[in-house]
Amino acid sequence: MRLKNLDLIVALIISAMNVVWALLPSHTPAIGIILALPLVFVLPGYTLTEAMFHKRALEASHRLLLSLGLSLAIDILGGLILNMLPAGLQARSWAVLLGLLTAVFSLLVGYLRRGTQLYGAQSARLRFTIYEFILFGLATTVAILSVQYSAISLANSRTQVLHNSGCSHQFRLKKAVPSVSVCAASR
């Protein structure tokens, strides 16, 4: 049986995890990214959208757009609020602010949804055939390879430029002494 407010429960859990994460002394970047992305770009806007349009059966595309757009706006306006506080814009203050907003909106939505049935007809499902799955997999692989290729190409070209200028190691030897050339002039 599908939980009526499963989406709100997930939102609350992610918000709480972000607050806990922000309070930890050390962080693993990968986990930080996974937690931060939904909190910054999705949850505040999604819960506010649900609160405002709880009576409407919004299409998925509209819901997505409203969630992203309102999340961006809430982030910007939230930054203005944090600026007024002594703590300012930091990881903890962000996690607390966005988590708090998400929690408040979620509780409001839960209250507004009470006594209402699960709305909307059965939503259409996204189904992939094996052929489509392979094509998407190939496309994703090609996209990642393209970006990696560019990154490696740029890194190699940087190294080559430094070698050509003869300066690659001499920067580190430089001390703050006046009138000392870093490397042989190659004008």
Added chain:
Amino acid sequence: MGTLSAQYHQTEQDSVVAQDTVLLATVGRPASTFSHKVLDKLPVPVRHMIVAVLTRVRDPEPEGSLANSQEGAGSPAIALGWLPIMTLTSTLGMLSVAYAYNNSRYGGTVSDTFFLPGVLLIFAPVVMRLLSPAPSRFERISLLCVVGICLYLVKVMTSPLYFSFYDEFLHWRTADDIARSGHLFGENALLPVSPDYPGLEIVTNALSTQSGLSTFQAGIVVIGVARVVMILALFMLNEQIMRSARMAGIATIIYMTNPHFLFFDAQFAYESLALPLITFVMFALAPHQMISVRLNRLEPIAPLILFAKARRKWLSSDLRWITLTAWIVLGAAVLTHHVTDFFLDGLLILWTLVYGFLRLTPLYRSSLAKTALLGVLMSVAGIVRMGNPVVQYISSFLRVAVNELGHVLAGTSSAKPLFVSYNGQPTPLWERMLTASSVALILLCLPFGLLCLWQRYRSNALSCTFGIVALFYPLSQVFRFTNVGGELVDRAAAFLFIPIASVLAIFITQFWSTRRLSWKHTSLISCAASVVFLGGIILASGPSFALLPGPYLVTADNRSIEPEGIQAAMWARSYLGPNNRMATDRINQILMGTYGEQRLVTGLEDNVDVSAIFTSSSLDPDELSTLRSAKVHYLVVDLRLAKALPLEGFYFDEGESGSFQYTTPIDLEALTKFSTIPQINRVFDSGDIVIYDVGGLINASEKP
């Protein structure tokens, strides 16, 4: 025989006129006697062409039953259609572009062979698919997102490891200042107005502090999300106006042909986030007219009929929430970018006036009018906030552009020659033809699009507003004949293409209805769209595709960002400390201001022109006075400036003497004169970049 021929010809002409009259009548409008008389006087081919145009323009259902057969209504599975294969072709286009970039970085010449075909492979197949009536709504939206993201990654791949676009450095400085201090509204000598519009930097800060990503990495993600919001908002905005997913898809893909879509509005700069926000505001307010009109109709009967009362309550609630949604995002947009915000204010005011002119509902009760007023009030509040230099910043730019245009029109100065770069490199003929064709196609199709809009959508206030705003595009083209104003035209295109895309989508759909759409028509329209797309890329990329990766060029923004300059800036941060007052050229300014964390003396912040210090053959009293008054402690001299003309037209600042008119590079002796002055110490020398300590010369001993 001649008489018979003449009689036959006359009979044939009468037959054509009668046929034209029938044609006009069958599309719902009786051929008036007046138009019949006017048409009679025209030559037959012209008359036939006009009738054909009017027939198509007045077609009441160009999409036939397509608009009514919305997929997904009750269907259990979402049709992916050609989405998987199109996604693969788009990513193959990306691979081609990546290869072009790699070759370009090492000085290869295959960028044209692989870059343009690569972006075309991303763009053109999707255009053809979107023109077809077959795809589902889900497929259209997904295809647009795929194209948008792939084109965004084309920009990311120009520099996937660090910022490389000029404007990105300006905002990076603001973002880093916020990260360091934890507070907003600091100072940024590189772009003094940037801290007053910190929307982009706020979101970037939220992501980077919580995730641990660097400013660069977080910025990439933020702009990527903004790109998705832009595409979705454009699609749904157009869908609301035209009531057709197909037309909305065509309008959105046409928007992507604007010159700034590929690079400029994909960079880490405030406009890249503000544009999606204002498009979202328009999308949020688009249903306003329909809801308000319905509310107005229910007003008299609502107290009497229960159903009407319930319906009125429902609609009022909808109107209230969409207005609140628009206001929240409007507030964010005000904090993000000044010009974008002003454009939205202007559009809202115009939209309100058109709405009032159409007399749909009382204006004083209209949420649209209240939103326009709120937008203006918030913008004014932002402007008058103490210390906001936006008025001076924008007015100085506009003043120079308008003055320049005035001089050109008055004949007191010559118009800027088209297709000529400032460094003397000629533009190939095929590039000239492509760019000219892209502008010409839009100018040619716009009148027909406006005619179609007038026929079908003139009862919609937003459509009419779009029609009026689209007219600014032809007017803006005159600025192409000025130096400073040329940038204005391309910057304006990002805004003007929102209505232009709608107008052109209406034109395409009316003139090539689904009933008569064949593969030839689809190919023709796709070719035309591709010409506009490629022409726009060439326009925005500048001469020699300067926006693409490649070997160092003098004062060429992206092409001047390279390791030696970055290393020099990092050295300055490590050994000189931060916040030293420095004077240098355009490129080293942004490097020293970001990697070096130095305080640059700039024309924008300090109102000082430092160019003469570097370009004069000796340090005269005037130059010394400039050094003293600006309290410059260090000079950063890039000796490569003596090797070539500046691609941007100036070395230091747009306002420097000689800007856009250089015929020879800076004299090398002028750049090396500092070594001969005893009171000046050379503290750094990488071969091309030399840093001089002029403190001894001017007693600039204190840091700001």
